[in-house]
Amino acid sequence: MHYLRLFLTYLKLGLLAELEYRANFWIQLVQTAMELALALGGLAVVFRHTGDLGGWRPAELLALLGVYFLIGGLIRTMVRPSMQKFMEDIRKGTLDFTLTKPADAQVLVSIQRFELWKITDVGVGIALLAIALGRLSDSVGPLQAAMFGLTLLSGGLIVYSVWLILATFSFWFVKVENILVIFMTMYEAARWPVTIYPPWLRWILTFLIPVAFATTVPAQAVTGRMDPTTLGIAAGMAGILLVVSRAFWLYGLRFYSGASA
C-alpha cells in the first residue's frame, strides 16, 4: 500500500516534470511515428515477397510488433529513466539520499523517474495489438489471453531484472551506460520472431540477453503456438531472474557501504 502510493507519487512528479517541456511530447510523437513507419515498412517489403515469414503470417507479426512497441515503451517510460538516474546518483554521490530513506532502496531506485511522453510507444503497441487481435480473433480464446497476460508479465519482469543487474554493475564500474546500449541494440533484434534466427543467435537472445521472452514468447501465446514448456520456462526464468537480480543488488549495496571491506 505504502509502495503503491509512492509509485503514484513518482508518476505524478514524472508528469509534472514532463509538463515543463511540453514540446517534447510532439517530438516524441514524431519519433514514435518514424519508428512505426520503419517497422511497418519493413513488414510491407517482406510480405511483398512471401506469404509468411518462418511460419508467421502478417497479422501474427503485427501482434509481435505490438508487443515489441509495448514492452519497448515500458522500458523507455519506466525502467531506463530510473536506472539512468540510479547510475547518475552513484556518480554524483546522491545515492546516499536514497539510502537514508526509510523504504526499500531497490524499490525507490526502480520507480524514481518516469519519462511519460515515451508512453506514446506503449499506445502504439496497444493499438497494433488490437488490430492484430481483431484479425486473429478466431484463434484467440480466454486461454490464449491468459497465457498472453502471463508471458507478458514474465517478459516485463525479465527485462526489469536484466536492467537491474546491468545497472548494479555501476557499484563497481563508472561507465555502465554503455552496457545498456548493448541491451537496446539486442532488443531491436527482438522485433522479429527469434525462431528465424540461427541457433547461436537465438541462444544469445534467449538466455544471454533474454529479449526473446519479452517479445517473441508473448506473441507466441497470442498466435496460438504456445506450448506448456515455453510457458513454464518463461515464468521460471522471470522468477529466477527476480531473485538473482535482488541478490546481486543487495550484494552490490553491501559493497557500496563497505561491509565486505
Add this chain to the structure above:
Amino acid sequence: MASPVIQVHDLRKIYMVGEREAGVLAAVRSLVRRRTRAIRAVDGITFHVDAGEIVGFLGPNGAGKTTTLKMLAGLLHPTEGDARVLGFRPWERDREYLRRMTLVMGQRNQLIWDIPVVDSFELNRAIYNIPPEAYRQTVEELVALLELGPLLHKPVRNLSLGERMKCEIAASLLHRPRVLFLDEPTIGLDVTMQRRIRGFVAEYNRRTGATVLLTSHYMADVEALCRRVIVIHHGVLLFDGALEALVERFSPFKLITVELADLPARDLSAYGQVVRQDEGTVTLRVPKAITPEVTGRLLADLEVLDLTVQDPPIEEVIEQVFAQPEETTLATGNGELRPELL
C-alpha cells in the same frame, strides 16, 4: 537524558585501495597480483553526544569527518568498533532509525530539478509516510523559519544556490528527525545566507531539542553554533571539548596589537614575532607565558596609544593543529592532549 544520543566506541574504517605503479608492465603485473594498501580513514575514535547538543566536527579534508558521518548515517559499515545512535546501530539501517534521523550534504541535492519545490516535499511526505496534519504543520513552520514562502512553487532549476540549500534543508527536516547530520551545509553560500542557515539550525535545535552533528570549513559556523567541538585528523580524535578550551590548549600564543604614537615604528621584533605592521599599528605574536611581561615592557619602552591582547583567530589555531606531523597528533581522551603538543 539518561544515556547519550550518539555513542561511538573505537570506530574504525579501513579502505583497501588498489595500488598501481606507472607503466604497462606494472599494469600487467597488477592483473595477476593486485597490490593493495590500507587507508585508515577513521582509526579508532570514541565519543558521546548528549541529547540536544550541537557538536562541531572539525578536521582538514581527508581527516575522516565525512566517513564518520556516513557511518553514523548508516551509509557505511565500519571495519571495527561500534556506534549507537538513538539506541540503533546505524548501519543495520533499521527503518525506525532512518525515520528519526536526517543527512544534509551541502554539495549534493535531492530535490528534483525540473519541478516545483513543494512537489519534492510531497515526495518525501510519501516516502516517510508523514500524516497530513503533521506534514502541514511542519511545512508551515519551516516555511516561516526559512522564509520559503515565495520559493515553494518555483521549479528547483530557477532557484539560486542559497535558496536551493534552504529548500534542501527543509526537505530533509519534513519528518522532524531527532538527529541531524549536517555535512558542510553552508558550503559555497554567501555570508548572509550562511548566517541565515546558521540561525535556522540554532533555532531548530532550540525548538525541537534535536541533536546536531555538523562539519564545516567555515569557522564562523562552528563559533556561532557549537559550544563543543571534536577535532579529528588522520582518522584520529585529536580534541574533544569546549571551543574555548581548544584555543586555550592549542594556541600557546597571544596576539598583542599596539598602536604607537611615533611612526614609522621602530623594529619591534625584539618583543615578539611581528605578524602585521601597517601605519602605526603593529601586531605581535607572543608566547602565552610571557605575555604579561612583554605587555609591561611595551608600555614602559614605547609611547603606546592603545594596546589589546587577543587570542588568535580560531582559523589560525585550527591551522596550527593540522600543521602537526602525524605521529605527534595523538589524543588521549576527552579534552586531554599529550604534553609535547602544548
Add this chain to the structure above:
Amino acid sequence: MTAILTPFQNLCAIYRGFFRTSLAVQFQYRVAMLIWLLGGIMEPLVYLVVWTTVAQQQGGAVGGFTVQEFAAYYIGAMLVNHAVFTWIMWEYDYRIRSGEFSATLLRPIHPIHRDIAENLAYKVLTLAVMLPAALLLAWIFQPRWAPQPWALALFPLALVLAFFTRFFLDWSLAMAAFWTTRINAINQAYFVVLIFFAGRVAPLDLFPEAVQRLALVLPFRWMLAFPVELILGRLTLAEALGGMVAQLIWIGLGLILARTIYRAGIRRYAAFGA
C-alpha cells in the same frame, strides 16, 4: 629548414595532426567504441536473417537474390555503411550546447576538416573489429559474389564518393543544432528515410518500381546501395558510371548546402551565443 608549405601540404599536415589526436582520444574510449559498433553489426545481421528466411521459403531466391547473394549484399552493406556513417549530428548538438564550439571557431581552419579527420580515425581504429566480424559472418553465411575486374577497380572511388555524399548532407543536417536543441526528431526522420532508400531494409530491387525510381533521384542510394551493388557485380558499366555522376552531383549540392547553412548558423551563433 622552414620551407613554405603549399596550401595542400599545409592541409595534409593539419589532417595528420587531427588524425593522431583523434586516434589517441578515441583509444581512451575503446570499450564504449566497441559497444557502439554492435548496432552496426546487428542491423545488417537481422535483415540478412530475415531475407535469408524469405529466400529459402521461396525456393532459394527472391527478387533476383539467392541466399548466398543476400549474404554478400548484407556483409558488403555492413562494411560500406561502416565506412560512410557519421555521428556528426550528436557531436554538434553537444558542442553547441556545451559551448565547446566557441573554441572551434577560434581556430584558423574550417571545422569540417577536424570532423572528417575524426570520422576517419574512428573508422580506421574500429576496422580492427569490423573486419573480423565480417569474416565471421562470411564464414557463417557463405556469401557468393562474382564482380567484374572493372567493378573492383571502380569500387574504391565509388566508396570515397559515397562517403562524401553522405558526409556533406549529414554535416548540413548537423547545423540544425544552431537553431534548435531538439535535434532528435529531425535526425530520426532523416534516418528512417535513409534506411529505406539506402537499401538497408532490403536491396532496392525488392522494392516496388515507384520506390526504385524515387531512389534514383534521392541521395541515399548513392551513399550505400550503389557501391554495394557495384562490388557485387550487379551493375553494368554504364550504370556504374552513371551512379558516380549522381554521386558527384550530390557532393556538389551537399557542399553548397553545407556552406550556406554553416554561414547562416555562424551568424546566428554570433548573435545569440551558445
